[in-house]
Amino acid sequence: MIQRDYLIIGSGIGGGSACESIRKYDKRGSVTLVGAEQLLPYKRWMLSKTFLRDKVPPLKKLPHLEPGWYESHKIETRLGTMVTQFNIDRRLAVLGNGETIEFNKALLAMGSRPVRPPVAGVSLGNVIYLRTIRDALALREMASLEKAIVVIGGGLLACEAAASLRQMKFKVSMMHRGQNLLNRYLDPETAAWLTALYVKSGVTLLSGESLNGFEGKTVLRNIQTKSGNRVAAGVAVVACGAEPNLDLVRNTPLSGPHGSPVSEYLETEEKGIYAVGDLAFYPDRIMGGVRRQTHWENAREQGMVAGANMTGKKRIRYEQVPYFWTEMFDMKLEFVGDFSMQPTRVELRGAYAKKKFVVRHYQGDKLRALLLCDAQPREVEAAKAELRTALGK
Ligand SMILES: Cc1cc2nc3c(=O)[nH]c(=O)nc-3n(C[C@H](O)[C@H](O)[C@H](O)COP(=O)(O)OP(=O)(O)OC[C@H]3O[C@@H](n4cnc5c(N)ncnc54)[C@H](O)[C@@H]3O)c2cc1C
Incomplete structure (x- = not known):
């Protein structure tokens, strides 16, 4: 042994x-x-x-x-x-x-x-779950052969994949349940601005639609929606969350x-x-x-x-301010703090039009999170420090 x-x-x-x-x-x-x-x-x-x-x-x-x-x-x-x-x-x-x-x-x-939605056809060829290098290589190959791509989901991974595929000049649609993209993390105004940006960039949005199943004999041909629509698709990228x-x-x-x-x-x-x-x-x-x-x-x-x-040589507590980033088109968005709840109030500094802004999320009068677009590393560090100070940590 x-x-x-x-x-x-x-x-x-x-x-x-x-x-x-x-x-x-x-x-x-x-x-x-x-x-x-x-x-x-x-x-x-x-x-x-x-x-x-x-x-x-x-x-x-x-x-x-x-x-x-x-x-x-x-x-x-x-x-x-x-x-x-x-x-x-x-x-x-x-x-x-x-x-x-x-x-x-x-x-x-x-x-x-990746979460596999509980619908028919989840294992058909050309239905891709983007997690590993093999998935990414397969997606590159298939996307170049099949021009109509549907991304399922409206979260971080869905937005990133759709933006990249669109930048590669493919015909891309996004099917998602909500009206706006990234609505789990963004306040309604910022989410509406981001959604409009996707439309402007040529992504077709199938908003308010839920997935009912993938159709095809061995490879994907169509995607069915719960409302009875059928969308032709050569490739589906499924980005409906991740489970441990x-x-x-x-x-x-x-x-x-x-x-x-x-x-x-x-x-x-x-x-x-x-x-x-x-x-x-x-x-x-x-x-x-x-x-x-x-x-x-x-x-x-x-x-x-x-x-x-x-x-056993150290005994360190994990105490980082929650942080992540995402990139879509020419933008980098950085998330500092807790985005798990919709804010009761937000404060915008900067301008959406310039793609350079900070949105502060409050619960009542308590600062809970900051969203930064196009920030320098020192601005992100300052945002973490501001949050720590506001929380008395
Ligand atoms: C396409 C993509 C883009 C992303 N972009 C961003 C981003 O922009 N910003 C951001 O903050 N985060 C991003 N993430 C998330 C980030 O990559 C993950 O949070 C991070 O990789 C998690 O690391 P991990 O080590 O916990 O797990 P993983 O990276 O999932 O690694 C776990 C490894 O364990 C292996 N494994 C599982 N079970 C076993 C077993 N029983 N035996 C042996 N091995 C096993 C798996 O195969 C895997 O290789 C992205 C994720 C994806 C998929």
């Missing part, structure tokens, strides 16, 4: 960052990183942006660390390999190839997967309805077993409450904190 001091399950940015952090504080402990994908941790966020758009996919820019880092830091990597069983009491993990690893500490960093990859620990205390519950140190209730990134349900020491985020910086920082804590 293989024995390891640290077992990291999932080679996304959460798992990769934990390896970096472990090596910072423990130069000698044995570490194995197991990942279902074939690649070492890479910049997943690029997949809906330049990786999709550039004439030649920028493969060299994709890795998170320079090639050779894991080897030179004596981190054993097992890629293209699933962990298929996780025995909490015995501290054992079984790999897809039948090998067993006995570990001292473990990290759950299995991330999330918790099958490995289902029906254990490491899995809950909202993710894997962890303490402020990112440790689960099982001592020595930690969880980070898209699957961690953590106490938010800045905004209050408990949350799960599906954003890059969150997974990155949580990986760093959990890795340090796993070594």
Whole structure:
């Protein structure tokens, strides 16, 4: 049996960052990183942006660390390999190839997967769920063959994919339930402005429509809506949210309805077993409450904190201001704070027309979030500081 001091399950940015952090504080402990994908941790966020758009996919820019880092830091990597069983009491993990690893500490960093809508035809060819490099390469290929593309969803990933595909000059429609795009995060006025921008950029909006099913024998031909419409489509990009990859620990205390519950140190209730990134349900020491985020910086920082804590040399609380960014067309939007509730009041500074503005979200008289368009890094840092001050943190 293989024995390891640290077992990291999932080679996304959460798992990769934990390896970096472990090596910072423990130069000698044995570490194995197991990942279902074939690649070492890479910049997943690029997949809906330049990786999709550039004439030649920028493969060299994709890795998170320079090639050779894991080897030179004596981190054993097992890629293209699933962990298929996780025995909490015995501290054992079984790999897809039948090998067993006995570990001292473990990290759950299995991330999330695209939600598959409960309708007919979800597995037809040309129905794409954009999560991995393979999905992005497939989308590039199919988009170039089939000109009519329908993006299902109106959230962050849907908006990014639709904008990129439109920039590639494809005929793009978006089917989404609400009237406005990104309405989960934006106030009504900003959402209406963004939606109008998509229309102006040539994206056809099928607003207020719900998906009823995908039609076709082996490949997609049409998309049916609940209202009885039928939309011709050669490719569908499904972007209806992400759910945590918790099958490995289902029906254990490491899995809950909202993710894997962890303490402020990112440790689960099982001592020595930690969880980070898209699957961690953590106490938010800045905004209050408990949350799960599906954003890059969150997974990155949580990986760093959990890795340090796993070594026992540090005991760091995770206390970052929630932050994420998105890019669409020529814009970068940055989100600082808590966007889970519609604000009772907003304050706009700057101008939508110039694509340079800040929208402050208030609940009553309390500042809860800031949305920044086209901001410099120092302005984002200032926004985080402003929020901390407003919250007395
Ligand atoms: C196309 C796209 C664009 C994005 N753009 C942005 C953006 O602009 N801004 C932003 O903030 N966020 C963005 N995100 C979200 C961000 O990429 C994620 O929040 C982040 O990647 C989460 O990291 P993670 O390490 O928690 O999980 P993941 O990146 O999901 O990695 C988890 C890894 O674990 C593997 N795994 C799962 N189960 C097992 C198992 N049993 N055994 C072994 N391996 C397993 C998975 O295959 C995967 O490789 C984007 C996401 C996508 C898909």
